[in-house]
Amino acid sequence: MRVRPLSLRAQVALVIAFLSALPNLFMVVAVLLPAYRRAGELDADVWITVGLWLVGVVVLSGVVGYLLSGLLLAPLLRASKDVLGLPNAAEQLAMARLPVSPKDPAEIVALRRSFNALLNKVELEQSRRSSFMAALMHDLKTPLLAANNLLKVVRDDDRLGREERVAVLARLTSEVAALIDLVQKLVDAHRLERADVPLAREQVALEALVARVAARLEPLRAERGVCIAVSGSGAALADPRELERALYNLLSNAVRYATARIEVEVYPGLVRVQDDGPGLPQPLEQLAQPFVGHHVQIAGRTYAGGTGGLGLFIARRVLEAHGGRLVCEATGPRGTVLLAYVGGDR
Structure with missing residues (x-):
């Protein structure tokens, strides 16, 4: 069974609690217990008192650690909440931005601005792809419609002579060639978008x-x-x-x-x-x-x-x-x- 890792706040709280409780534990082990032993008063009541005091120190250290971790990580927690609040839809995500407050630490401000720069790129790519799809449908449809109309002319118009049919077929060939050229460019563009292009030099x-x-x-x-x-x-x-x-x-x-x-x-x-x-x-x-x-x-x-x-x-x-x-x-x-x-x- 996989153990779920602790949150960043919980980890910081544990570190603060440990650092807060460590001097008290050291004082009990290195000072109080040897003193009680030398005085001959190390009985059950002393152990209970020391134990309760240590438990209180640990609990108080945990509470202090939790509160201090919340204060220290508040800007980061707010940024995490803002990121989780972004919409899931690609169109809405491209338009969303994280608020940038000058009151936040410089590292958090830089993080928010970097994330917004990434969202700017997402918006740009989304806009380009939307325009691309719209233009692609138009560019593919135009030669197909022209070719279809030319084929209808060849099929339905019996008055066309040989030279006229040759001219119509030449136009049809031109439209099909334009379509093939566009498709080839799309294939090449998709392949060349990758970072590595294999070459046989x-x-x-x-x-x-x-x-x-x-x-x-x-x-x-x-x-x-x-x-x-x-x-x-x-x-x-x-x-x-x-x-x-x-x-x-x-x-x-x-x-x-x-x-x-x-x-x-x-x-x-x-x-x-x-x-x-x-x-x-x-x-x-x-x-x-x-x-x-x-x-x-x-x-x-x-x-x-x-x-x-x-x-x-x-x-x-x-x-x-x-x-x-x-x-x-x-x-x-x-x-x-x-x-x-x-x-x-x-």
């Missing part, structure tokens, strides 16, 4: 990797009518699949928002991506998150918070796993310059 030619990413983006580039110019060369010790995933997300964002031209410069351990788009609507640190809780406005169009920062988040986490980082060198109405430091350059 090898020597990678960065210019060849960028060229492969540009080839994958050729359909989107042709649709957007922009130009991708790649220059320079360099290598890095990296996981080629993970690094390609990071560069794909960076370049696909650039292709989506660039006006006419994207310049990619390759150096040892560094890829510099410059576009002539409208610039970042928020600081990179706020956008490169798995859950963006605010609306984002890019090129005059408002995007709901939620999945908008997945691409930048994936790129940032992959680079950080390699010992590198993602840096915004410049951004504004004339474009954005992002620096992808890979780490492990050779």
